[in-house]
Amino acid sequence: MNTTYTLDELCALSALPKRTVRYYVQLGLVDRPEGETRAARYFQRHLEQLLTVRRLSGGGLSLDRIAAVLKGDIDAVIEPRRAPGTVEVRAHITVADGVDIQIETSRLGIGPEQLRRFAREVIALYERIQQEKPDEPTP
Structure with missing residues (x-):
């Protein structure tokens, strides 16, 4: 059986206000419901779409970027939001003058020896690239 939801039910399940749900539908982030006004019916796919948009938005993505992710144009790269007072340990590797790498060691999941390697x-x-001759300009 295909469960249907009213707008009120959908909002309760997704923890989003009606205005936000309507806005997401207007932007095309969520499919239009079947029917109109009070007769509009939403399905499981609508709930899943709303939860996806909510998760991506909560991860810091703009609505434009979410639209691109949903279309498959780009991958979602979500930076976790950090609460005030969060302490992070990072490794800072100097490759050469002006070339540095920062690594968030707690998220990388490798040990100190692997990090040194x-x-x-x-x-x-970097040294191999520096030793190569620059590409010849093509005519």
């Missing part, structure tokens, strides 16, 4: 490999790659 990563640094050695990046530095070696």
Whole structure:
């Protein structure tokens, strides 16, 4: 059986106000309901779309970027929101003068020895690139 929802039910399930749901429909982030006004019916896909938009928006993506993600034009890269007072430990690797890498070690999931190996490999790659001749301009 295909469960249907009224706008009120959909708003309660998604924890979004009616105005926001209507706005998301207007923008095309959520499919239009079947029927109009009080007879409008929403389905599970509408709820899933709303929850996806809410999750992406909560992750800091703009509505334009969310639209691109939903169309498949770009991947969603969500930076977690950090609460005030959050402490982060980062590794700072200097590859060369003007070339630095910052790594959030708590999210990377590798140990100190792997991190040192990563640094050695990046530095070696940078040095190889520096030794190559610049590409010849093509006519």
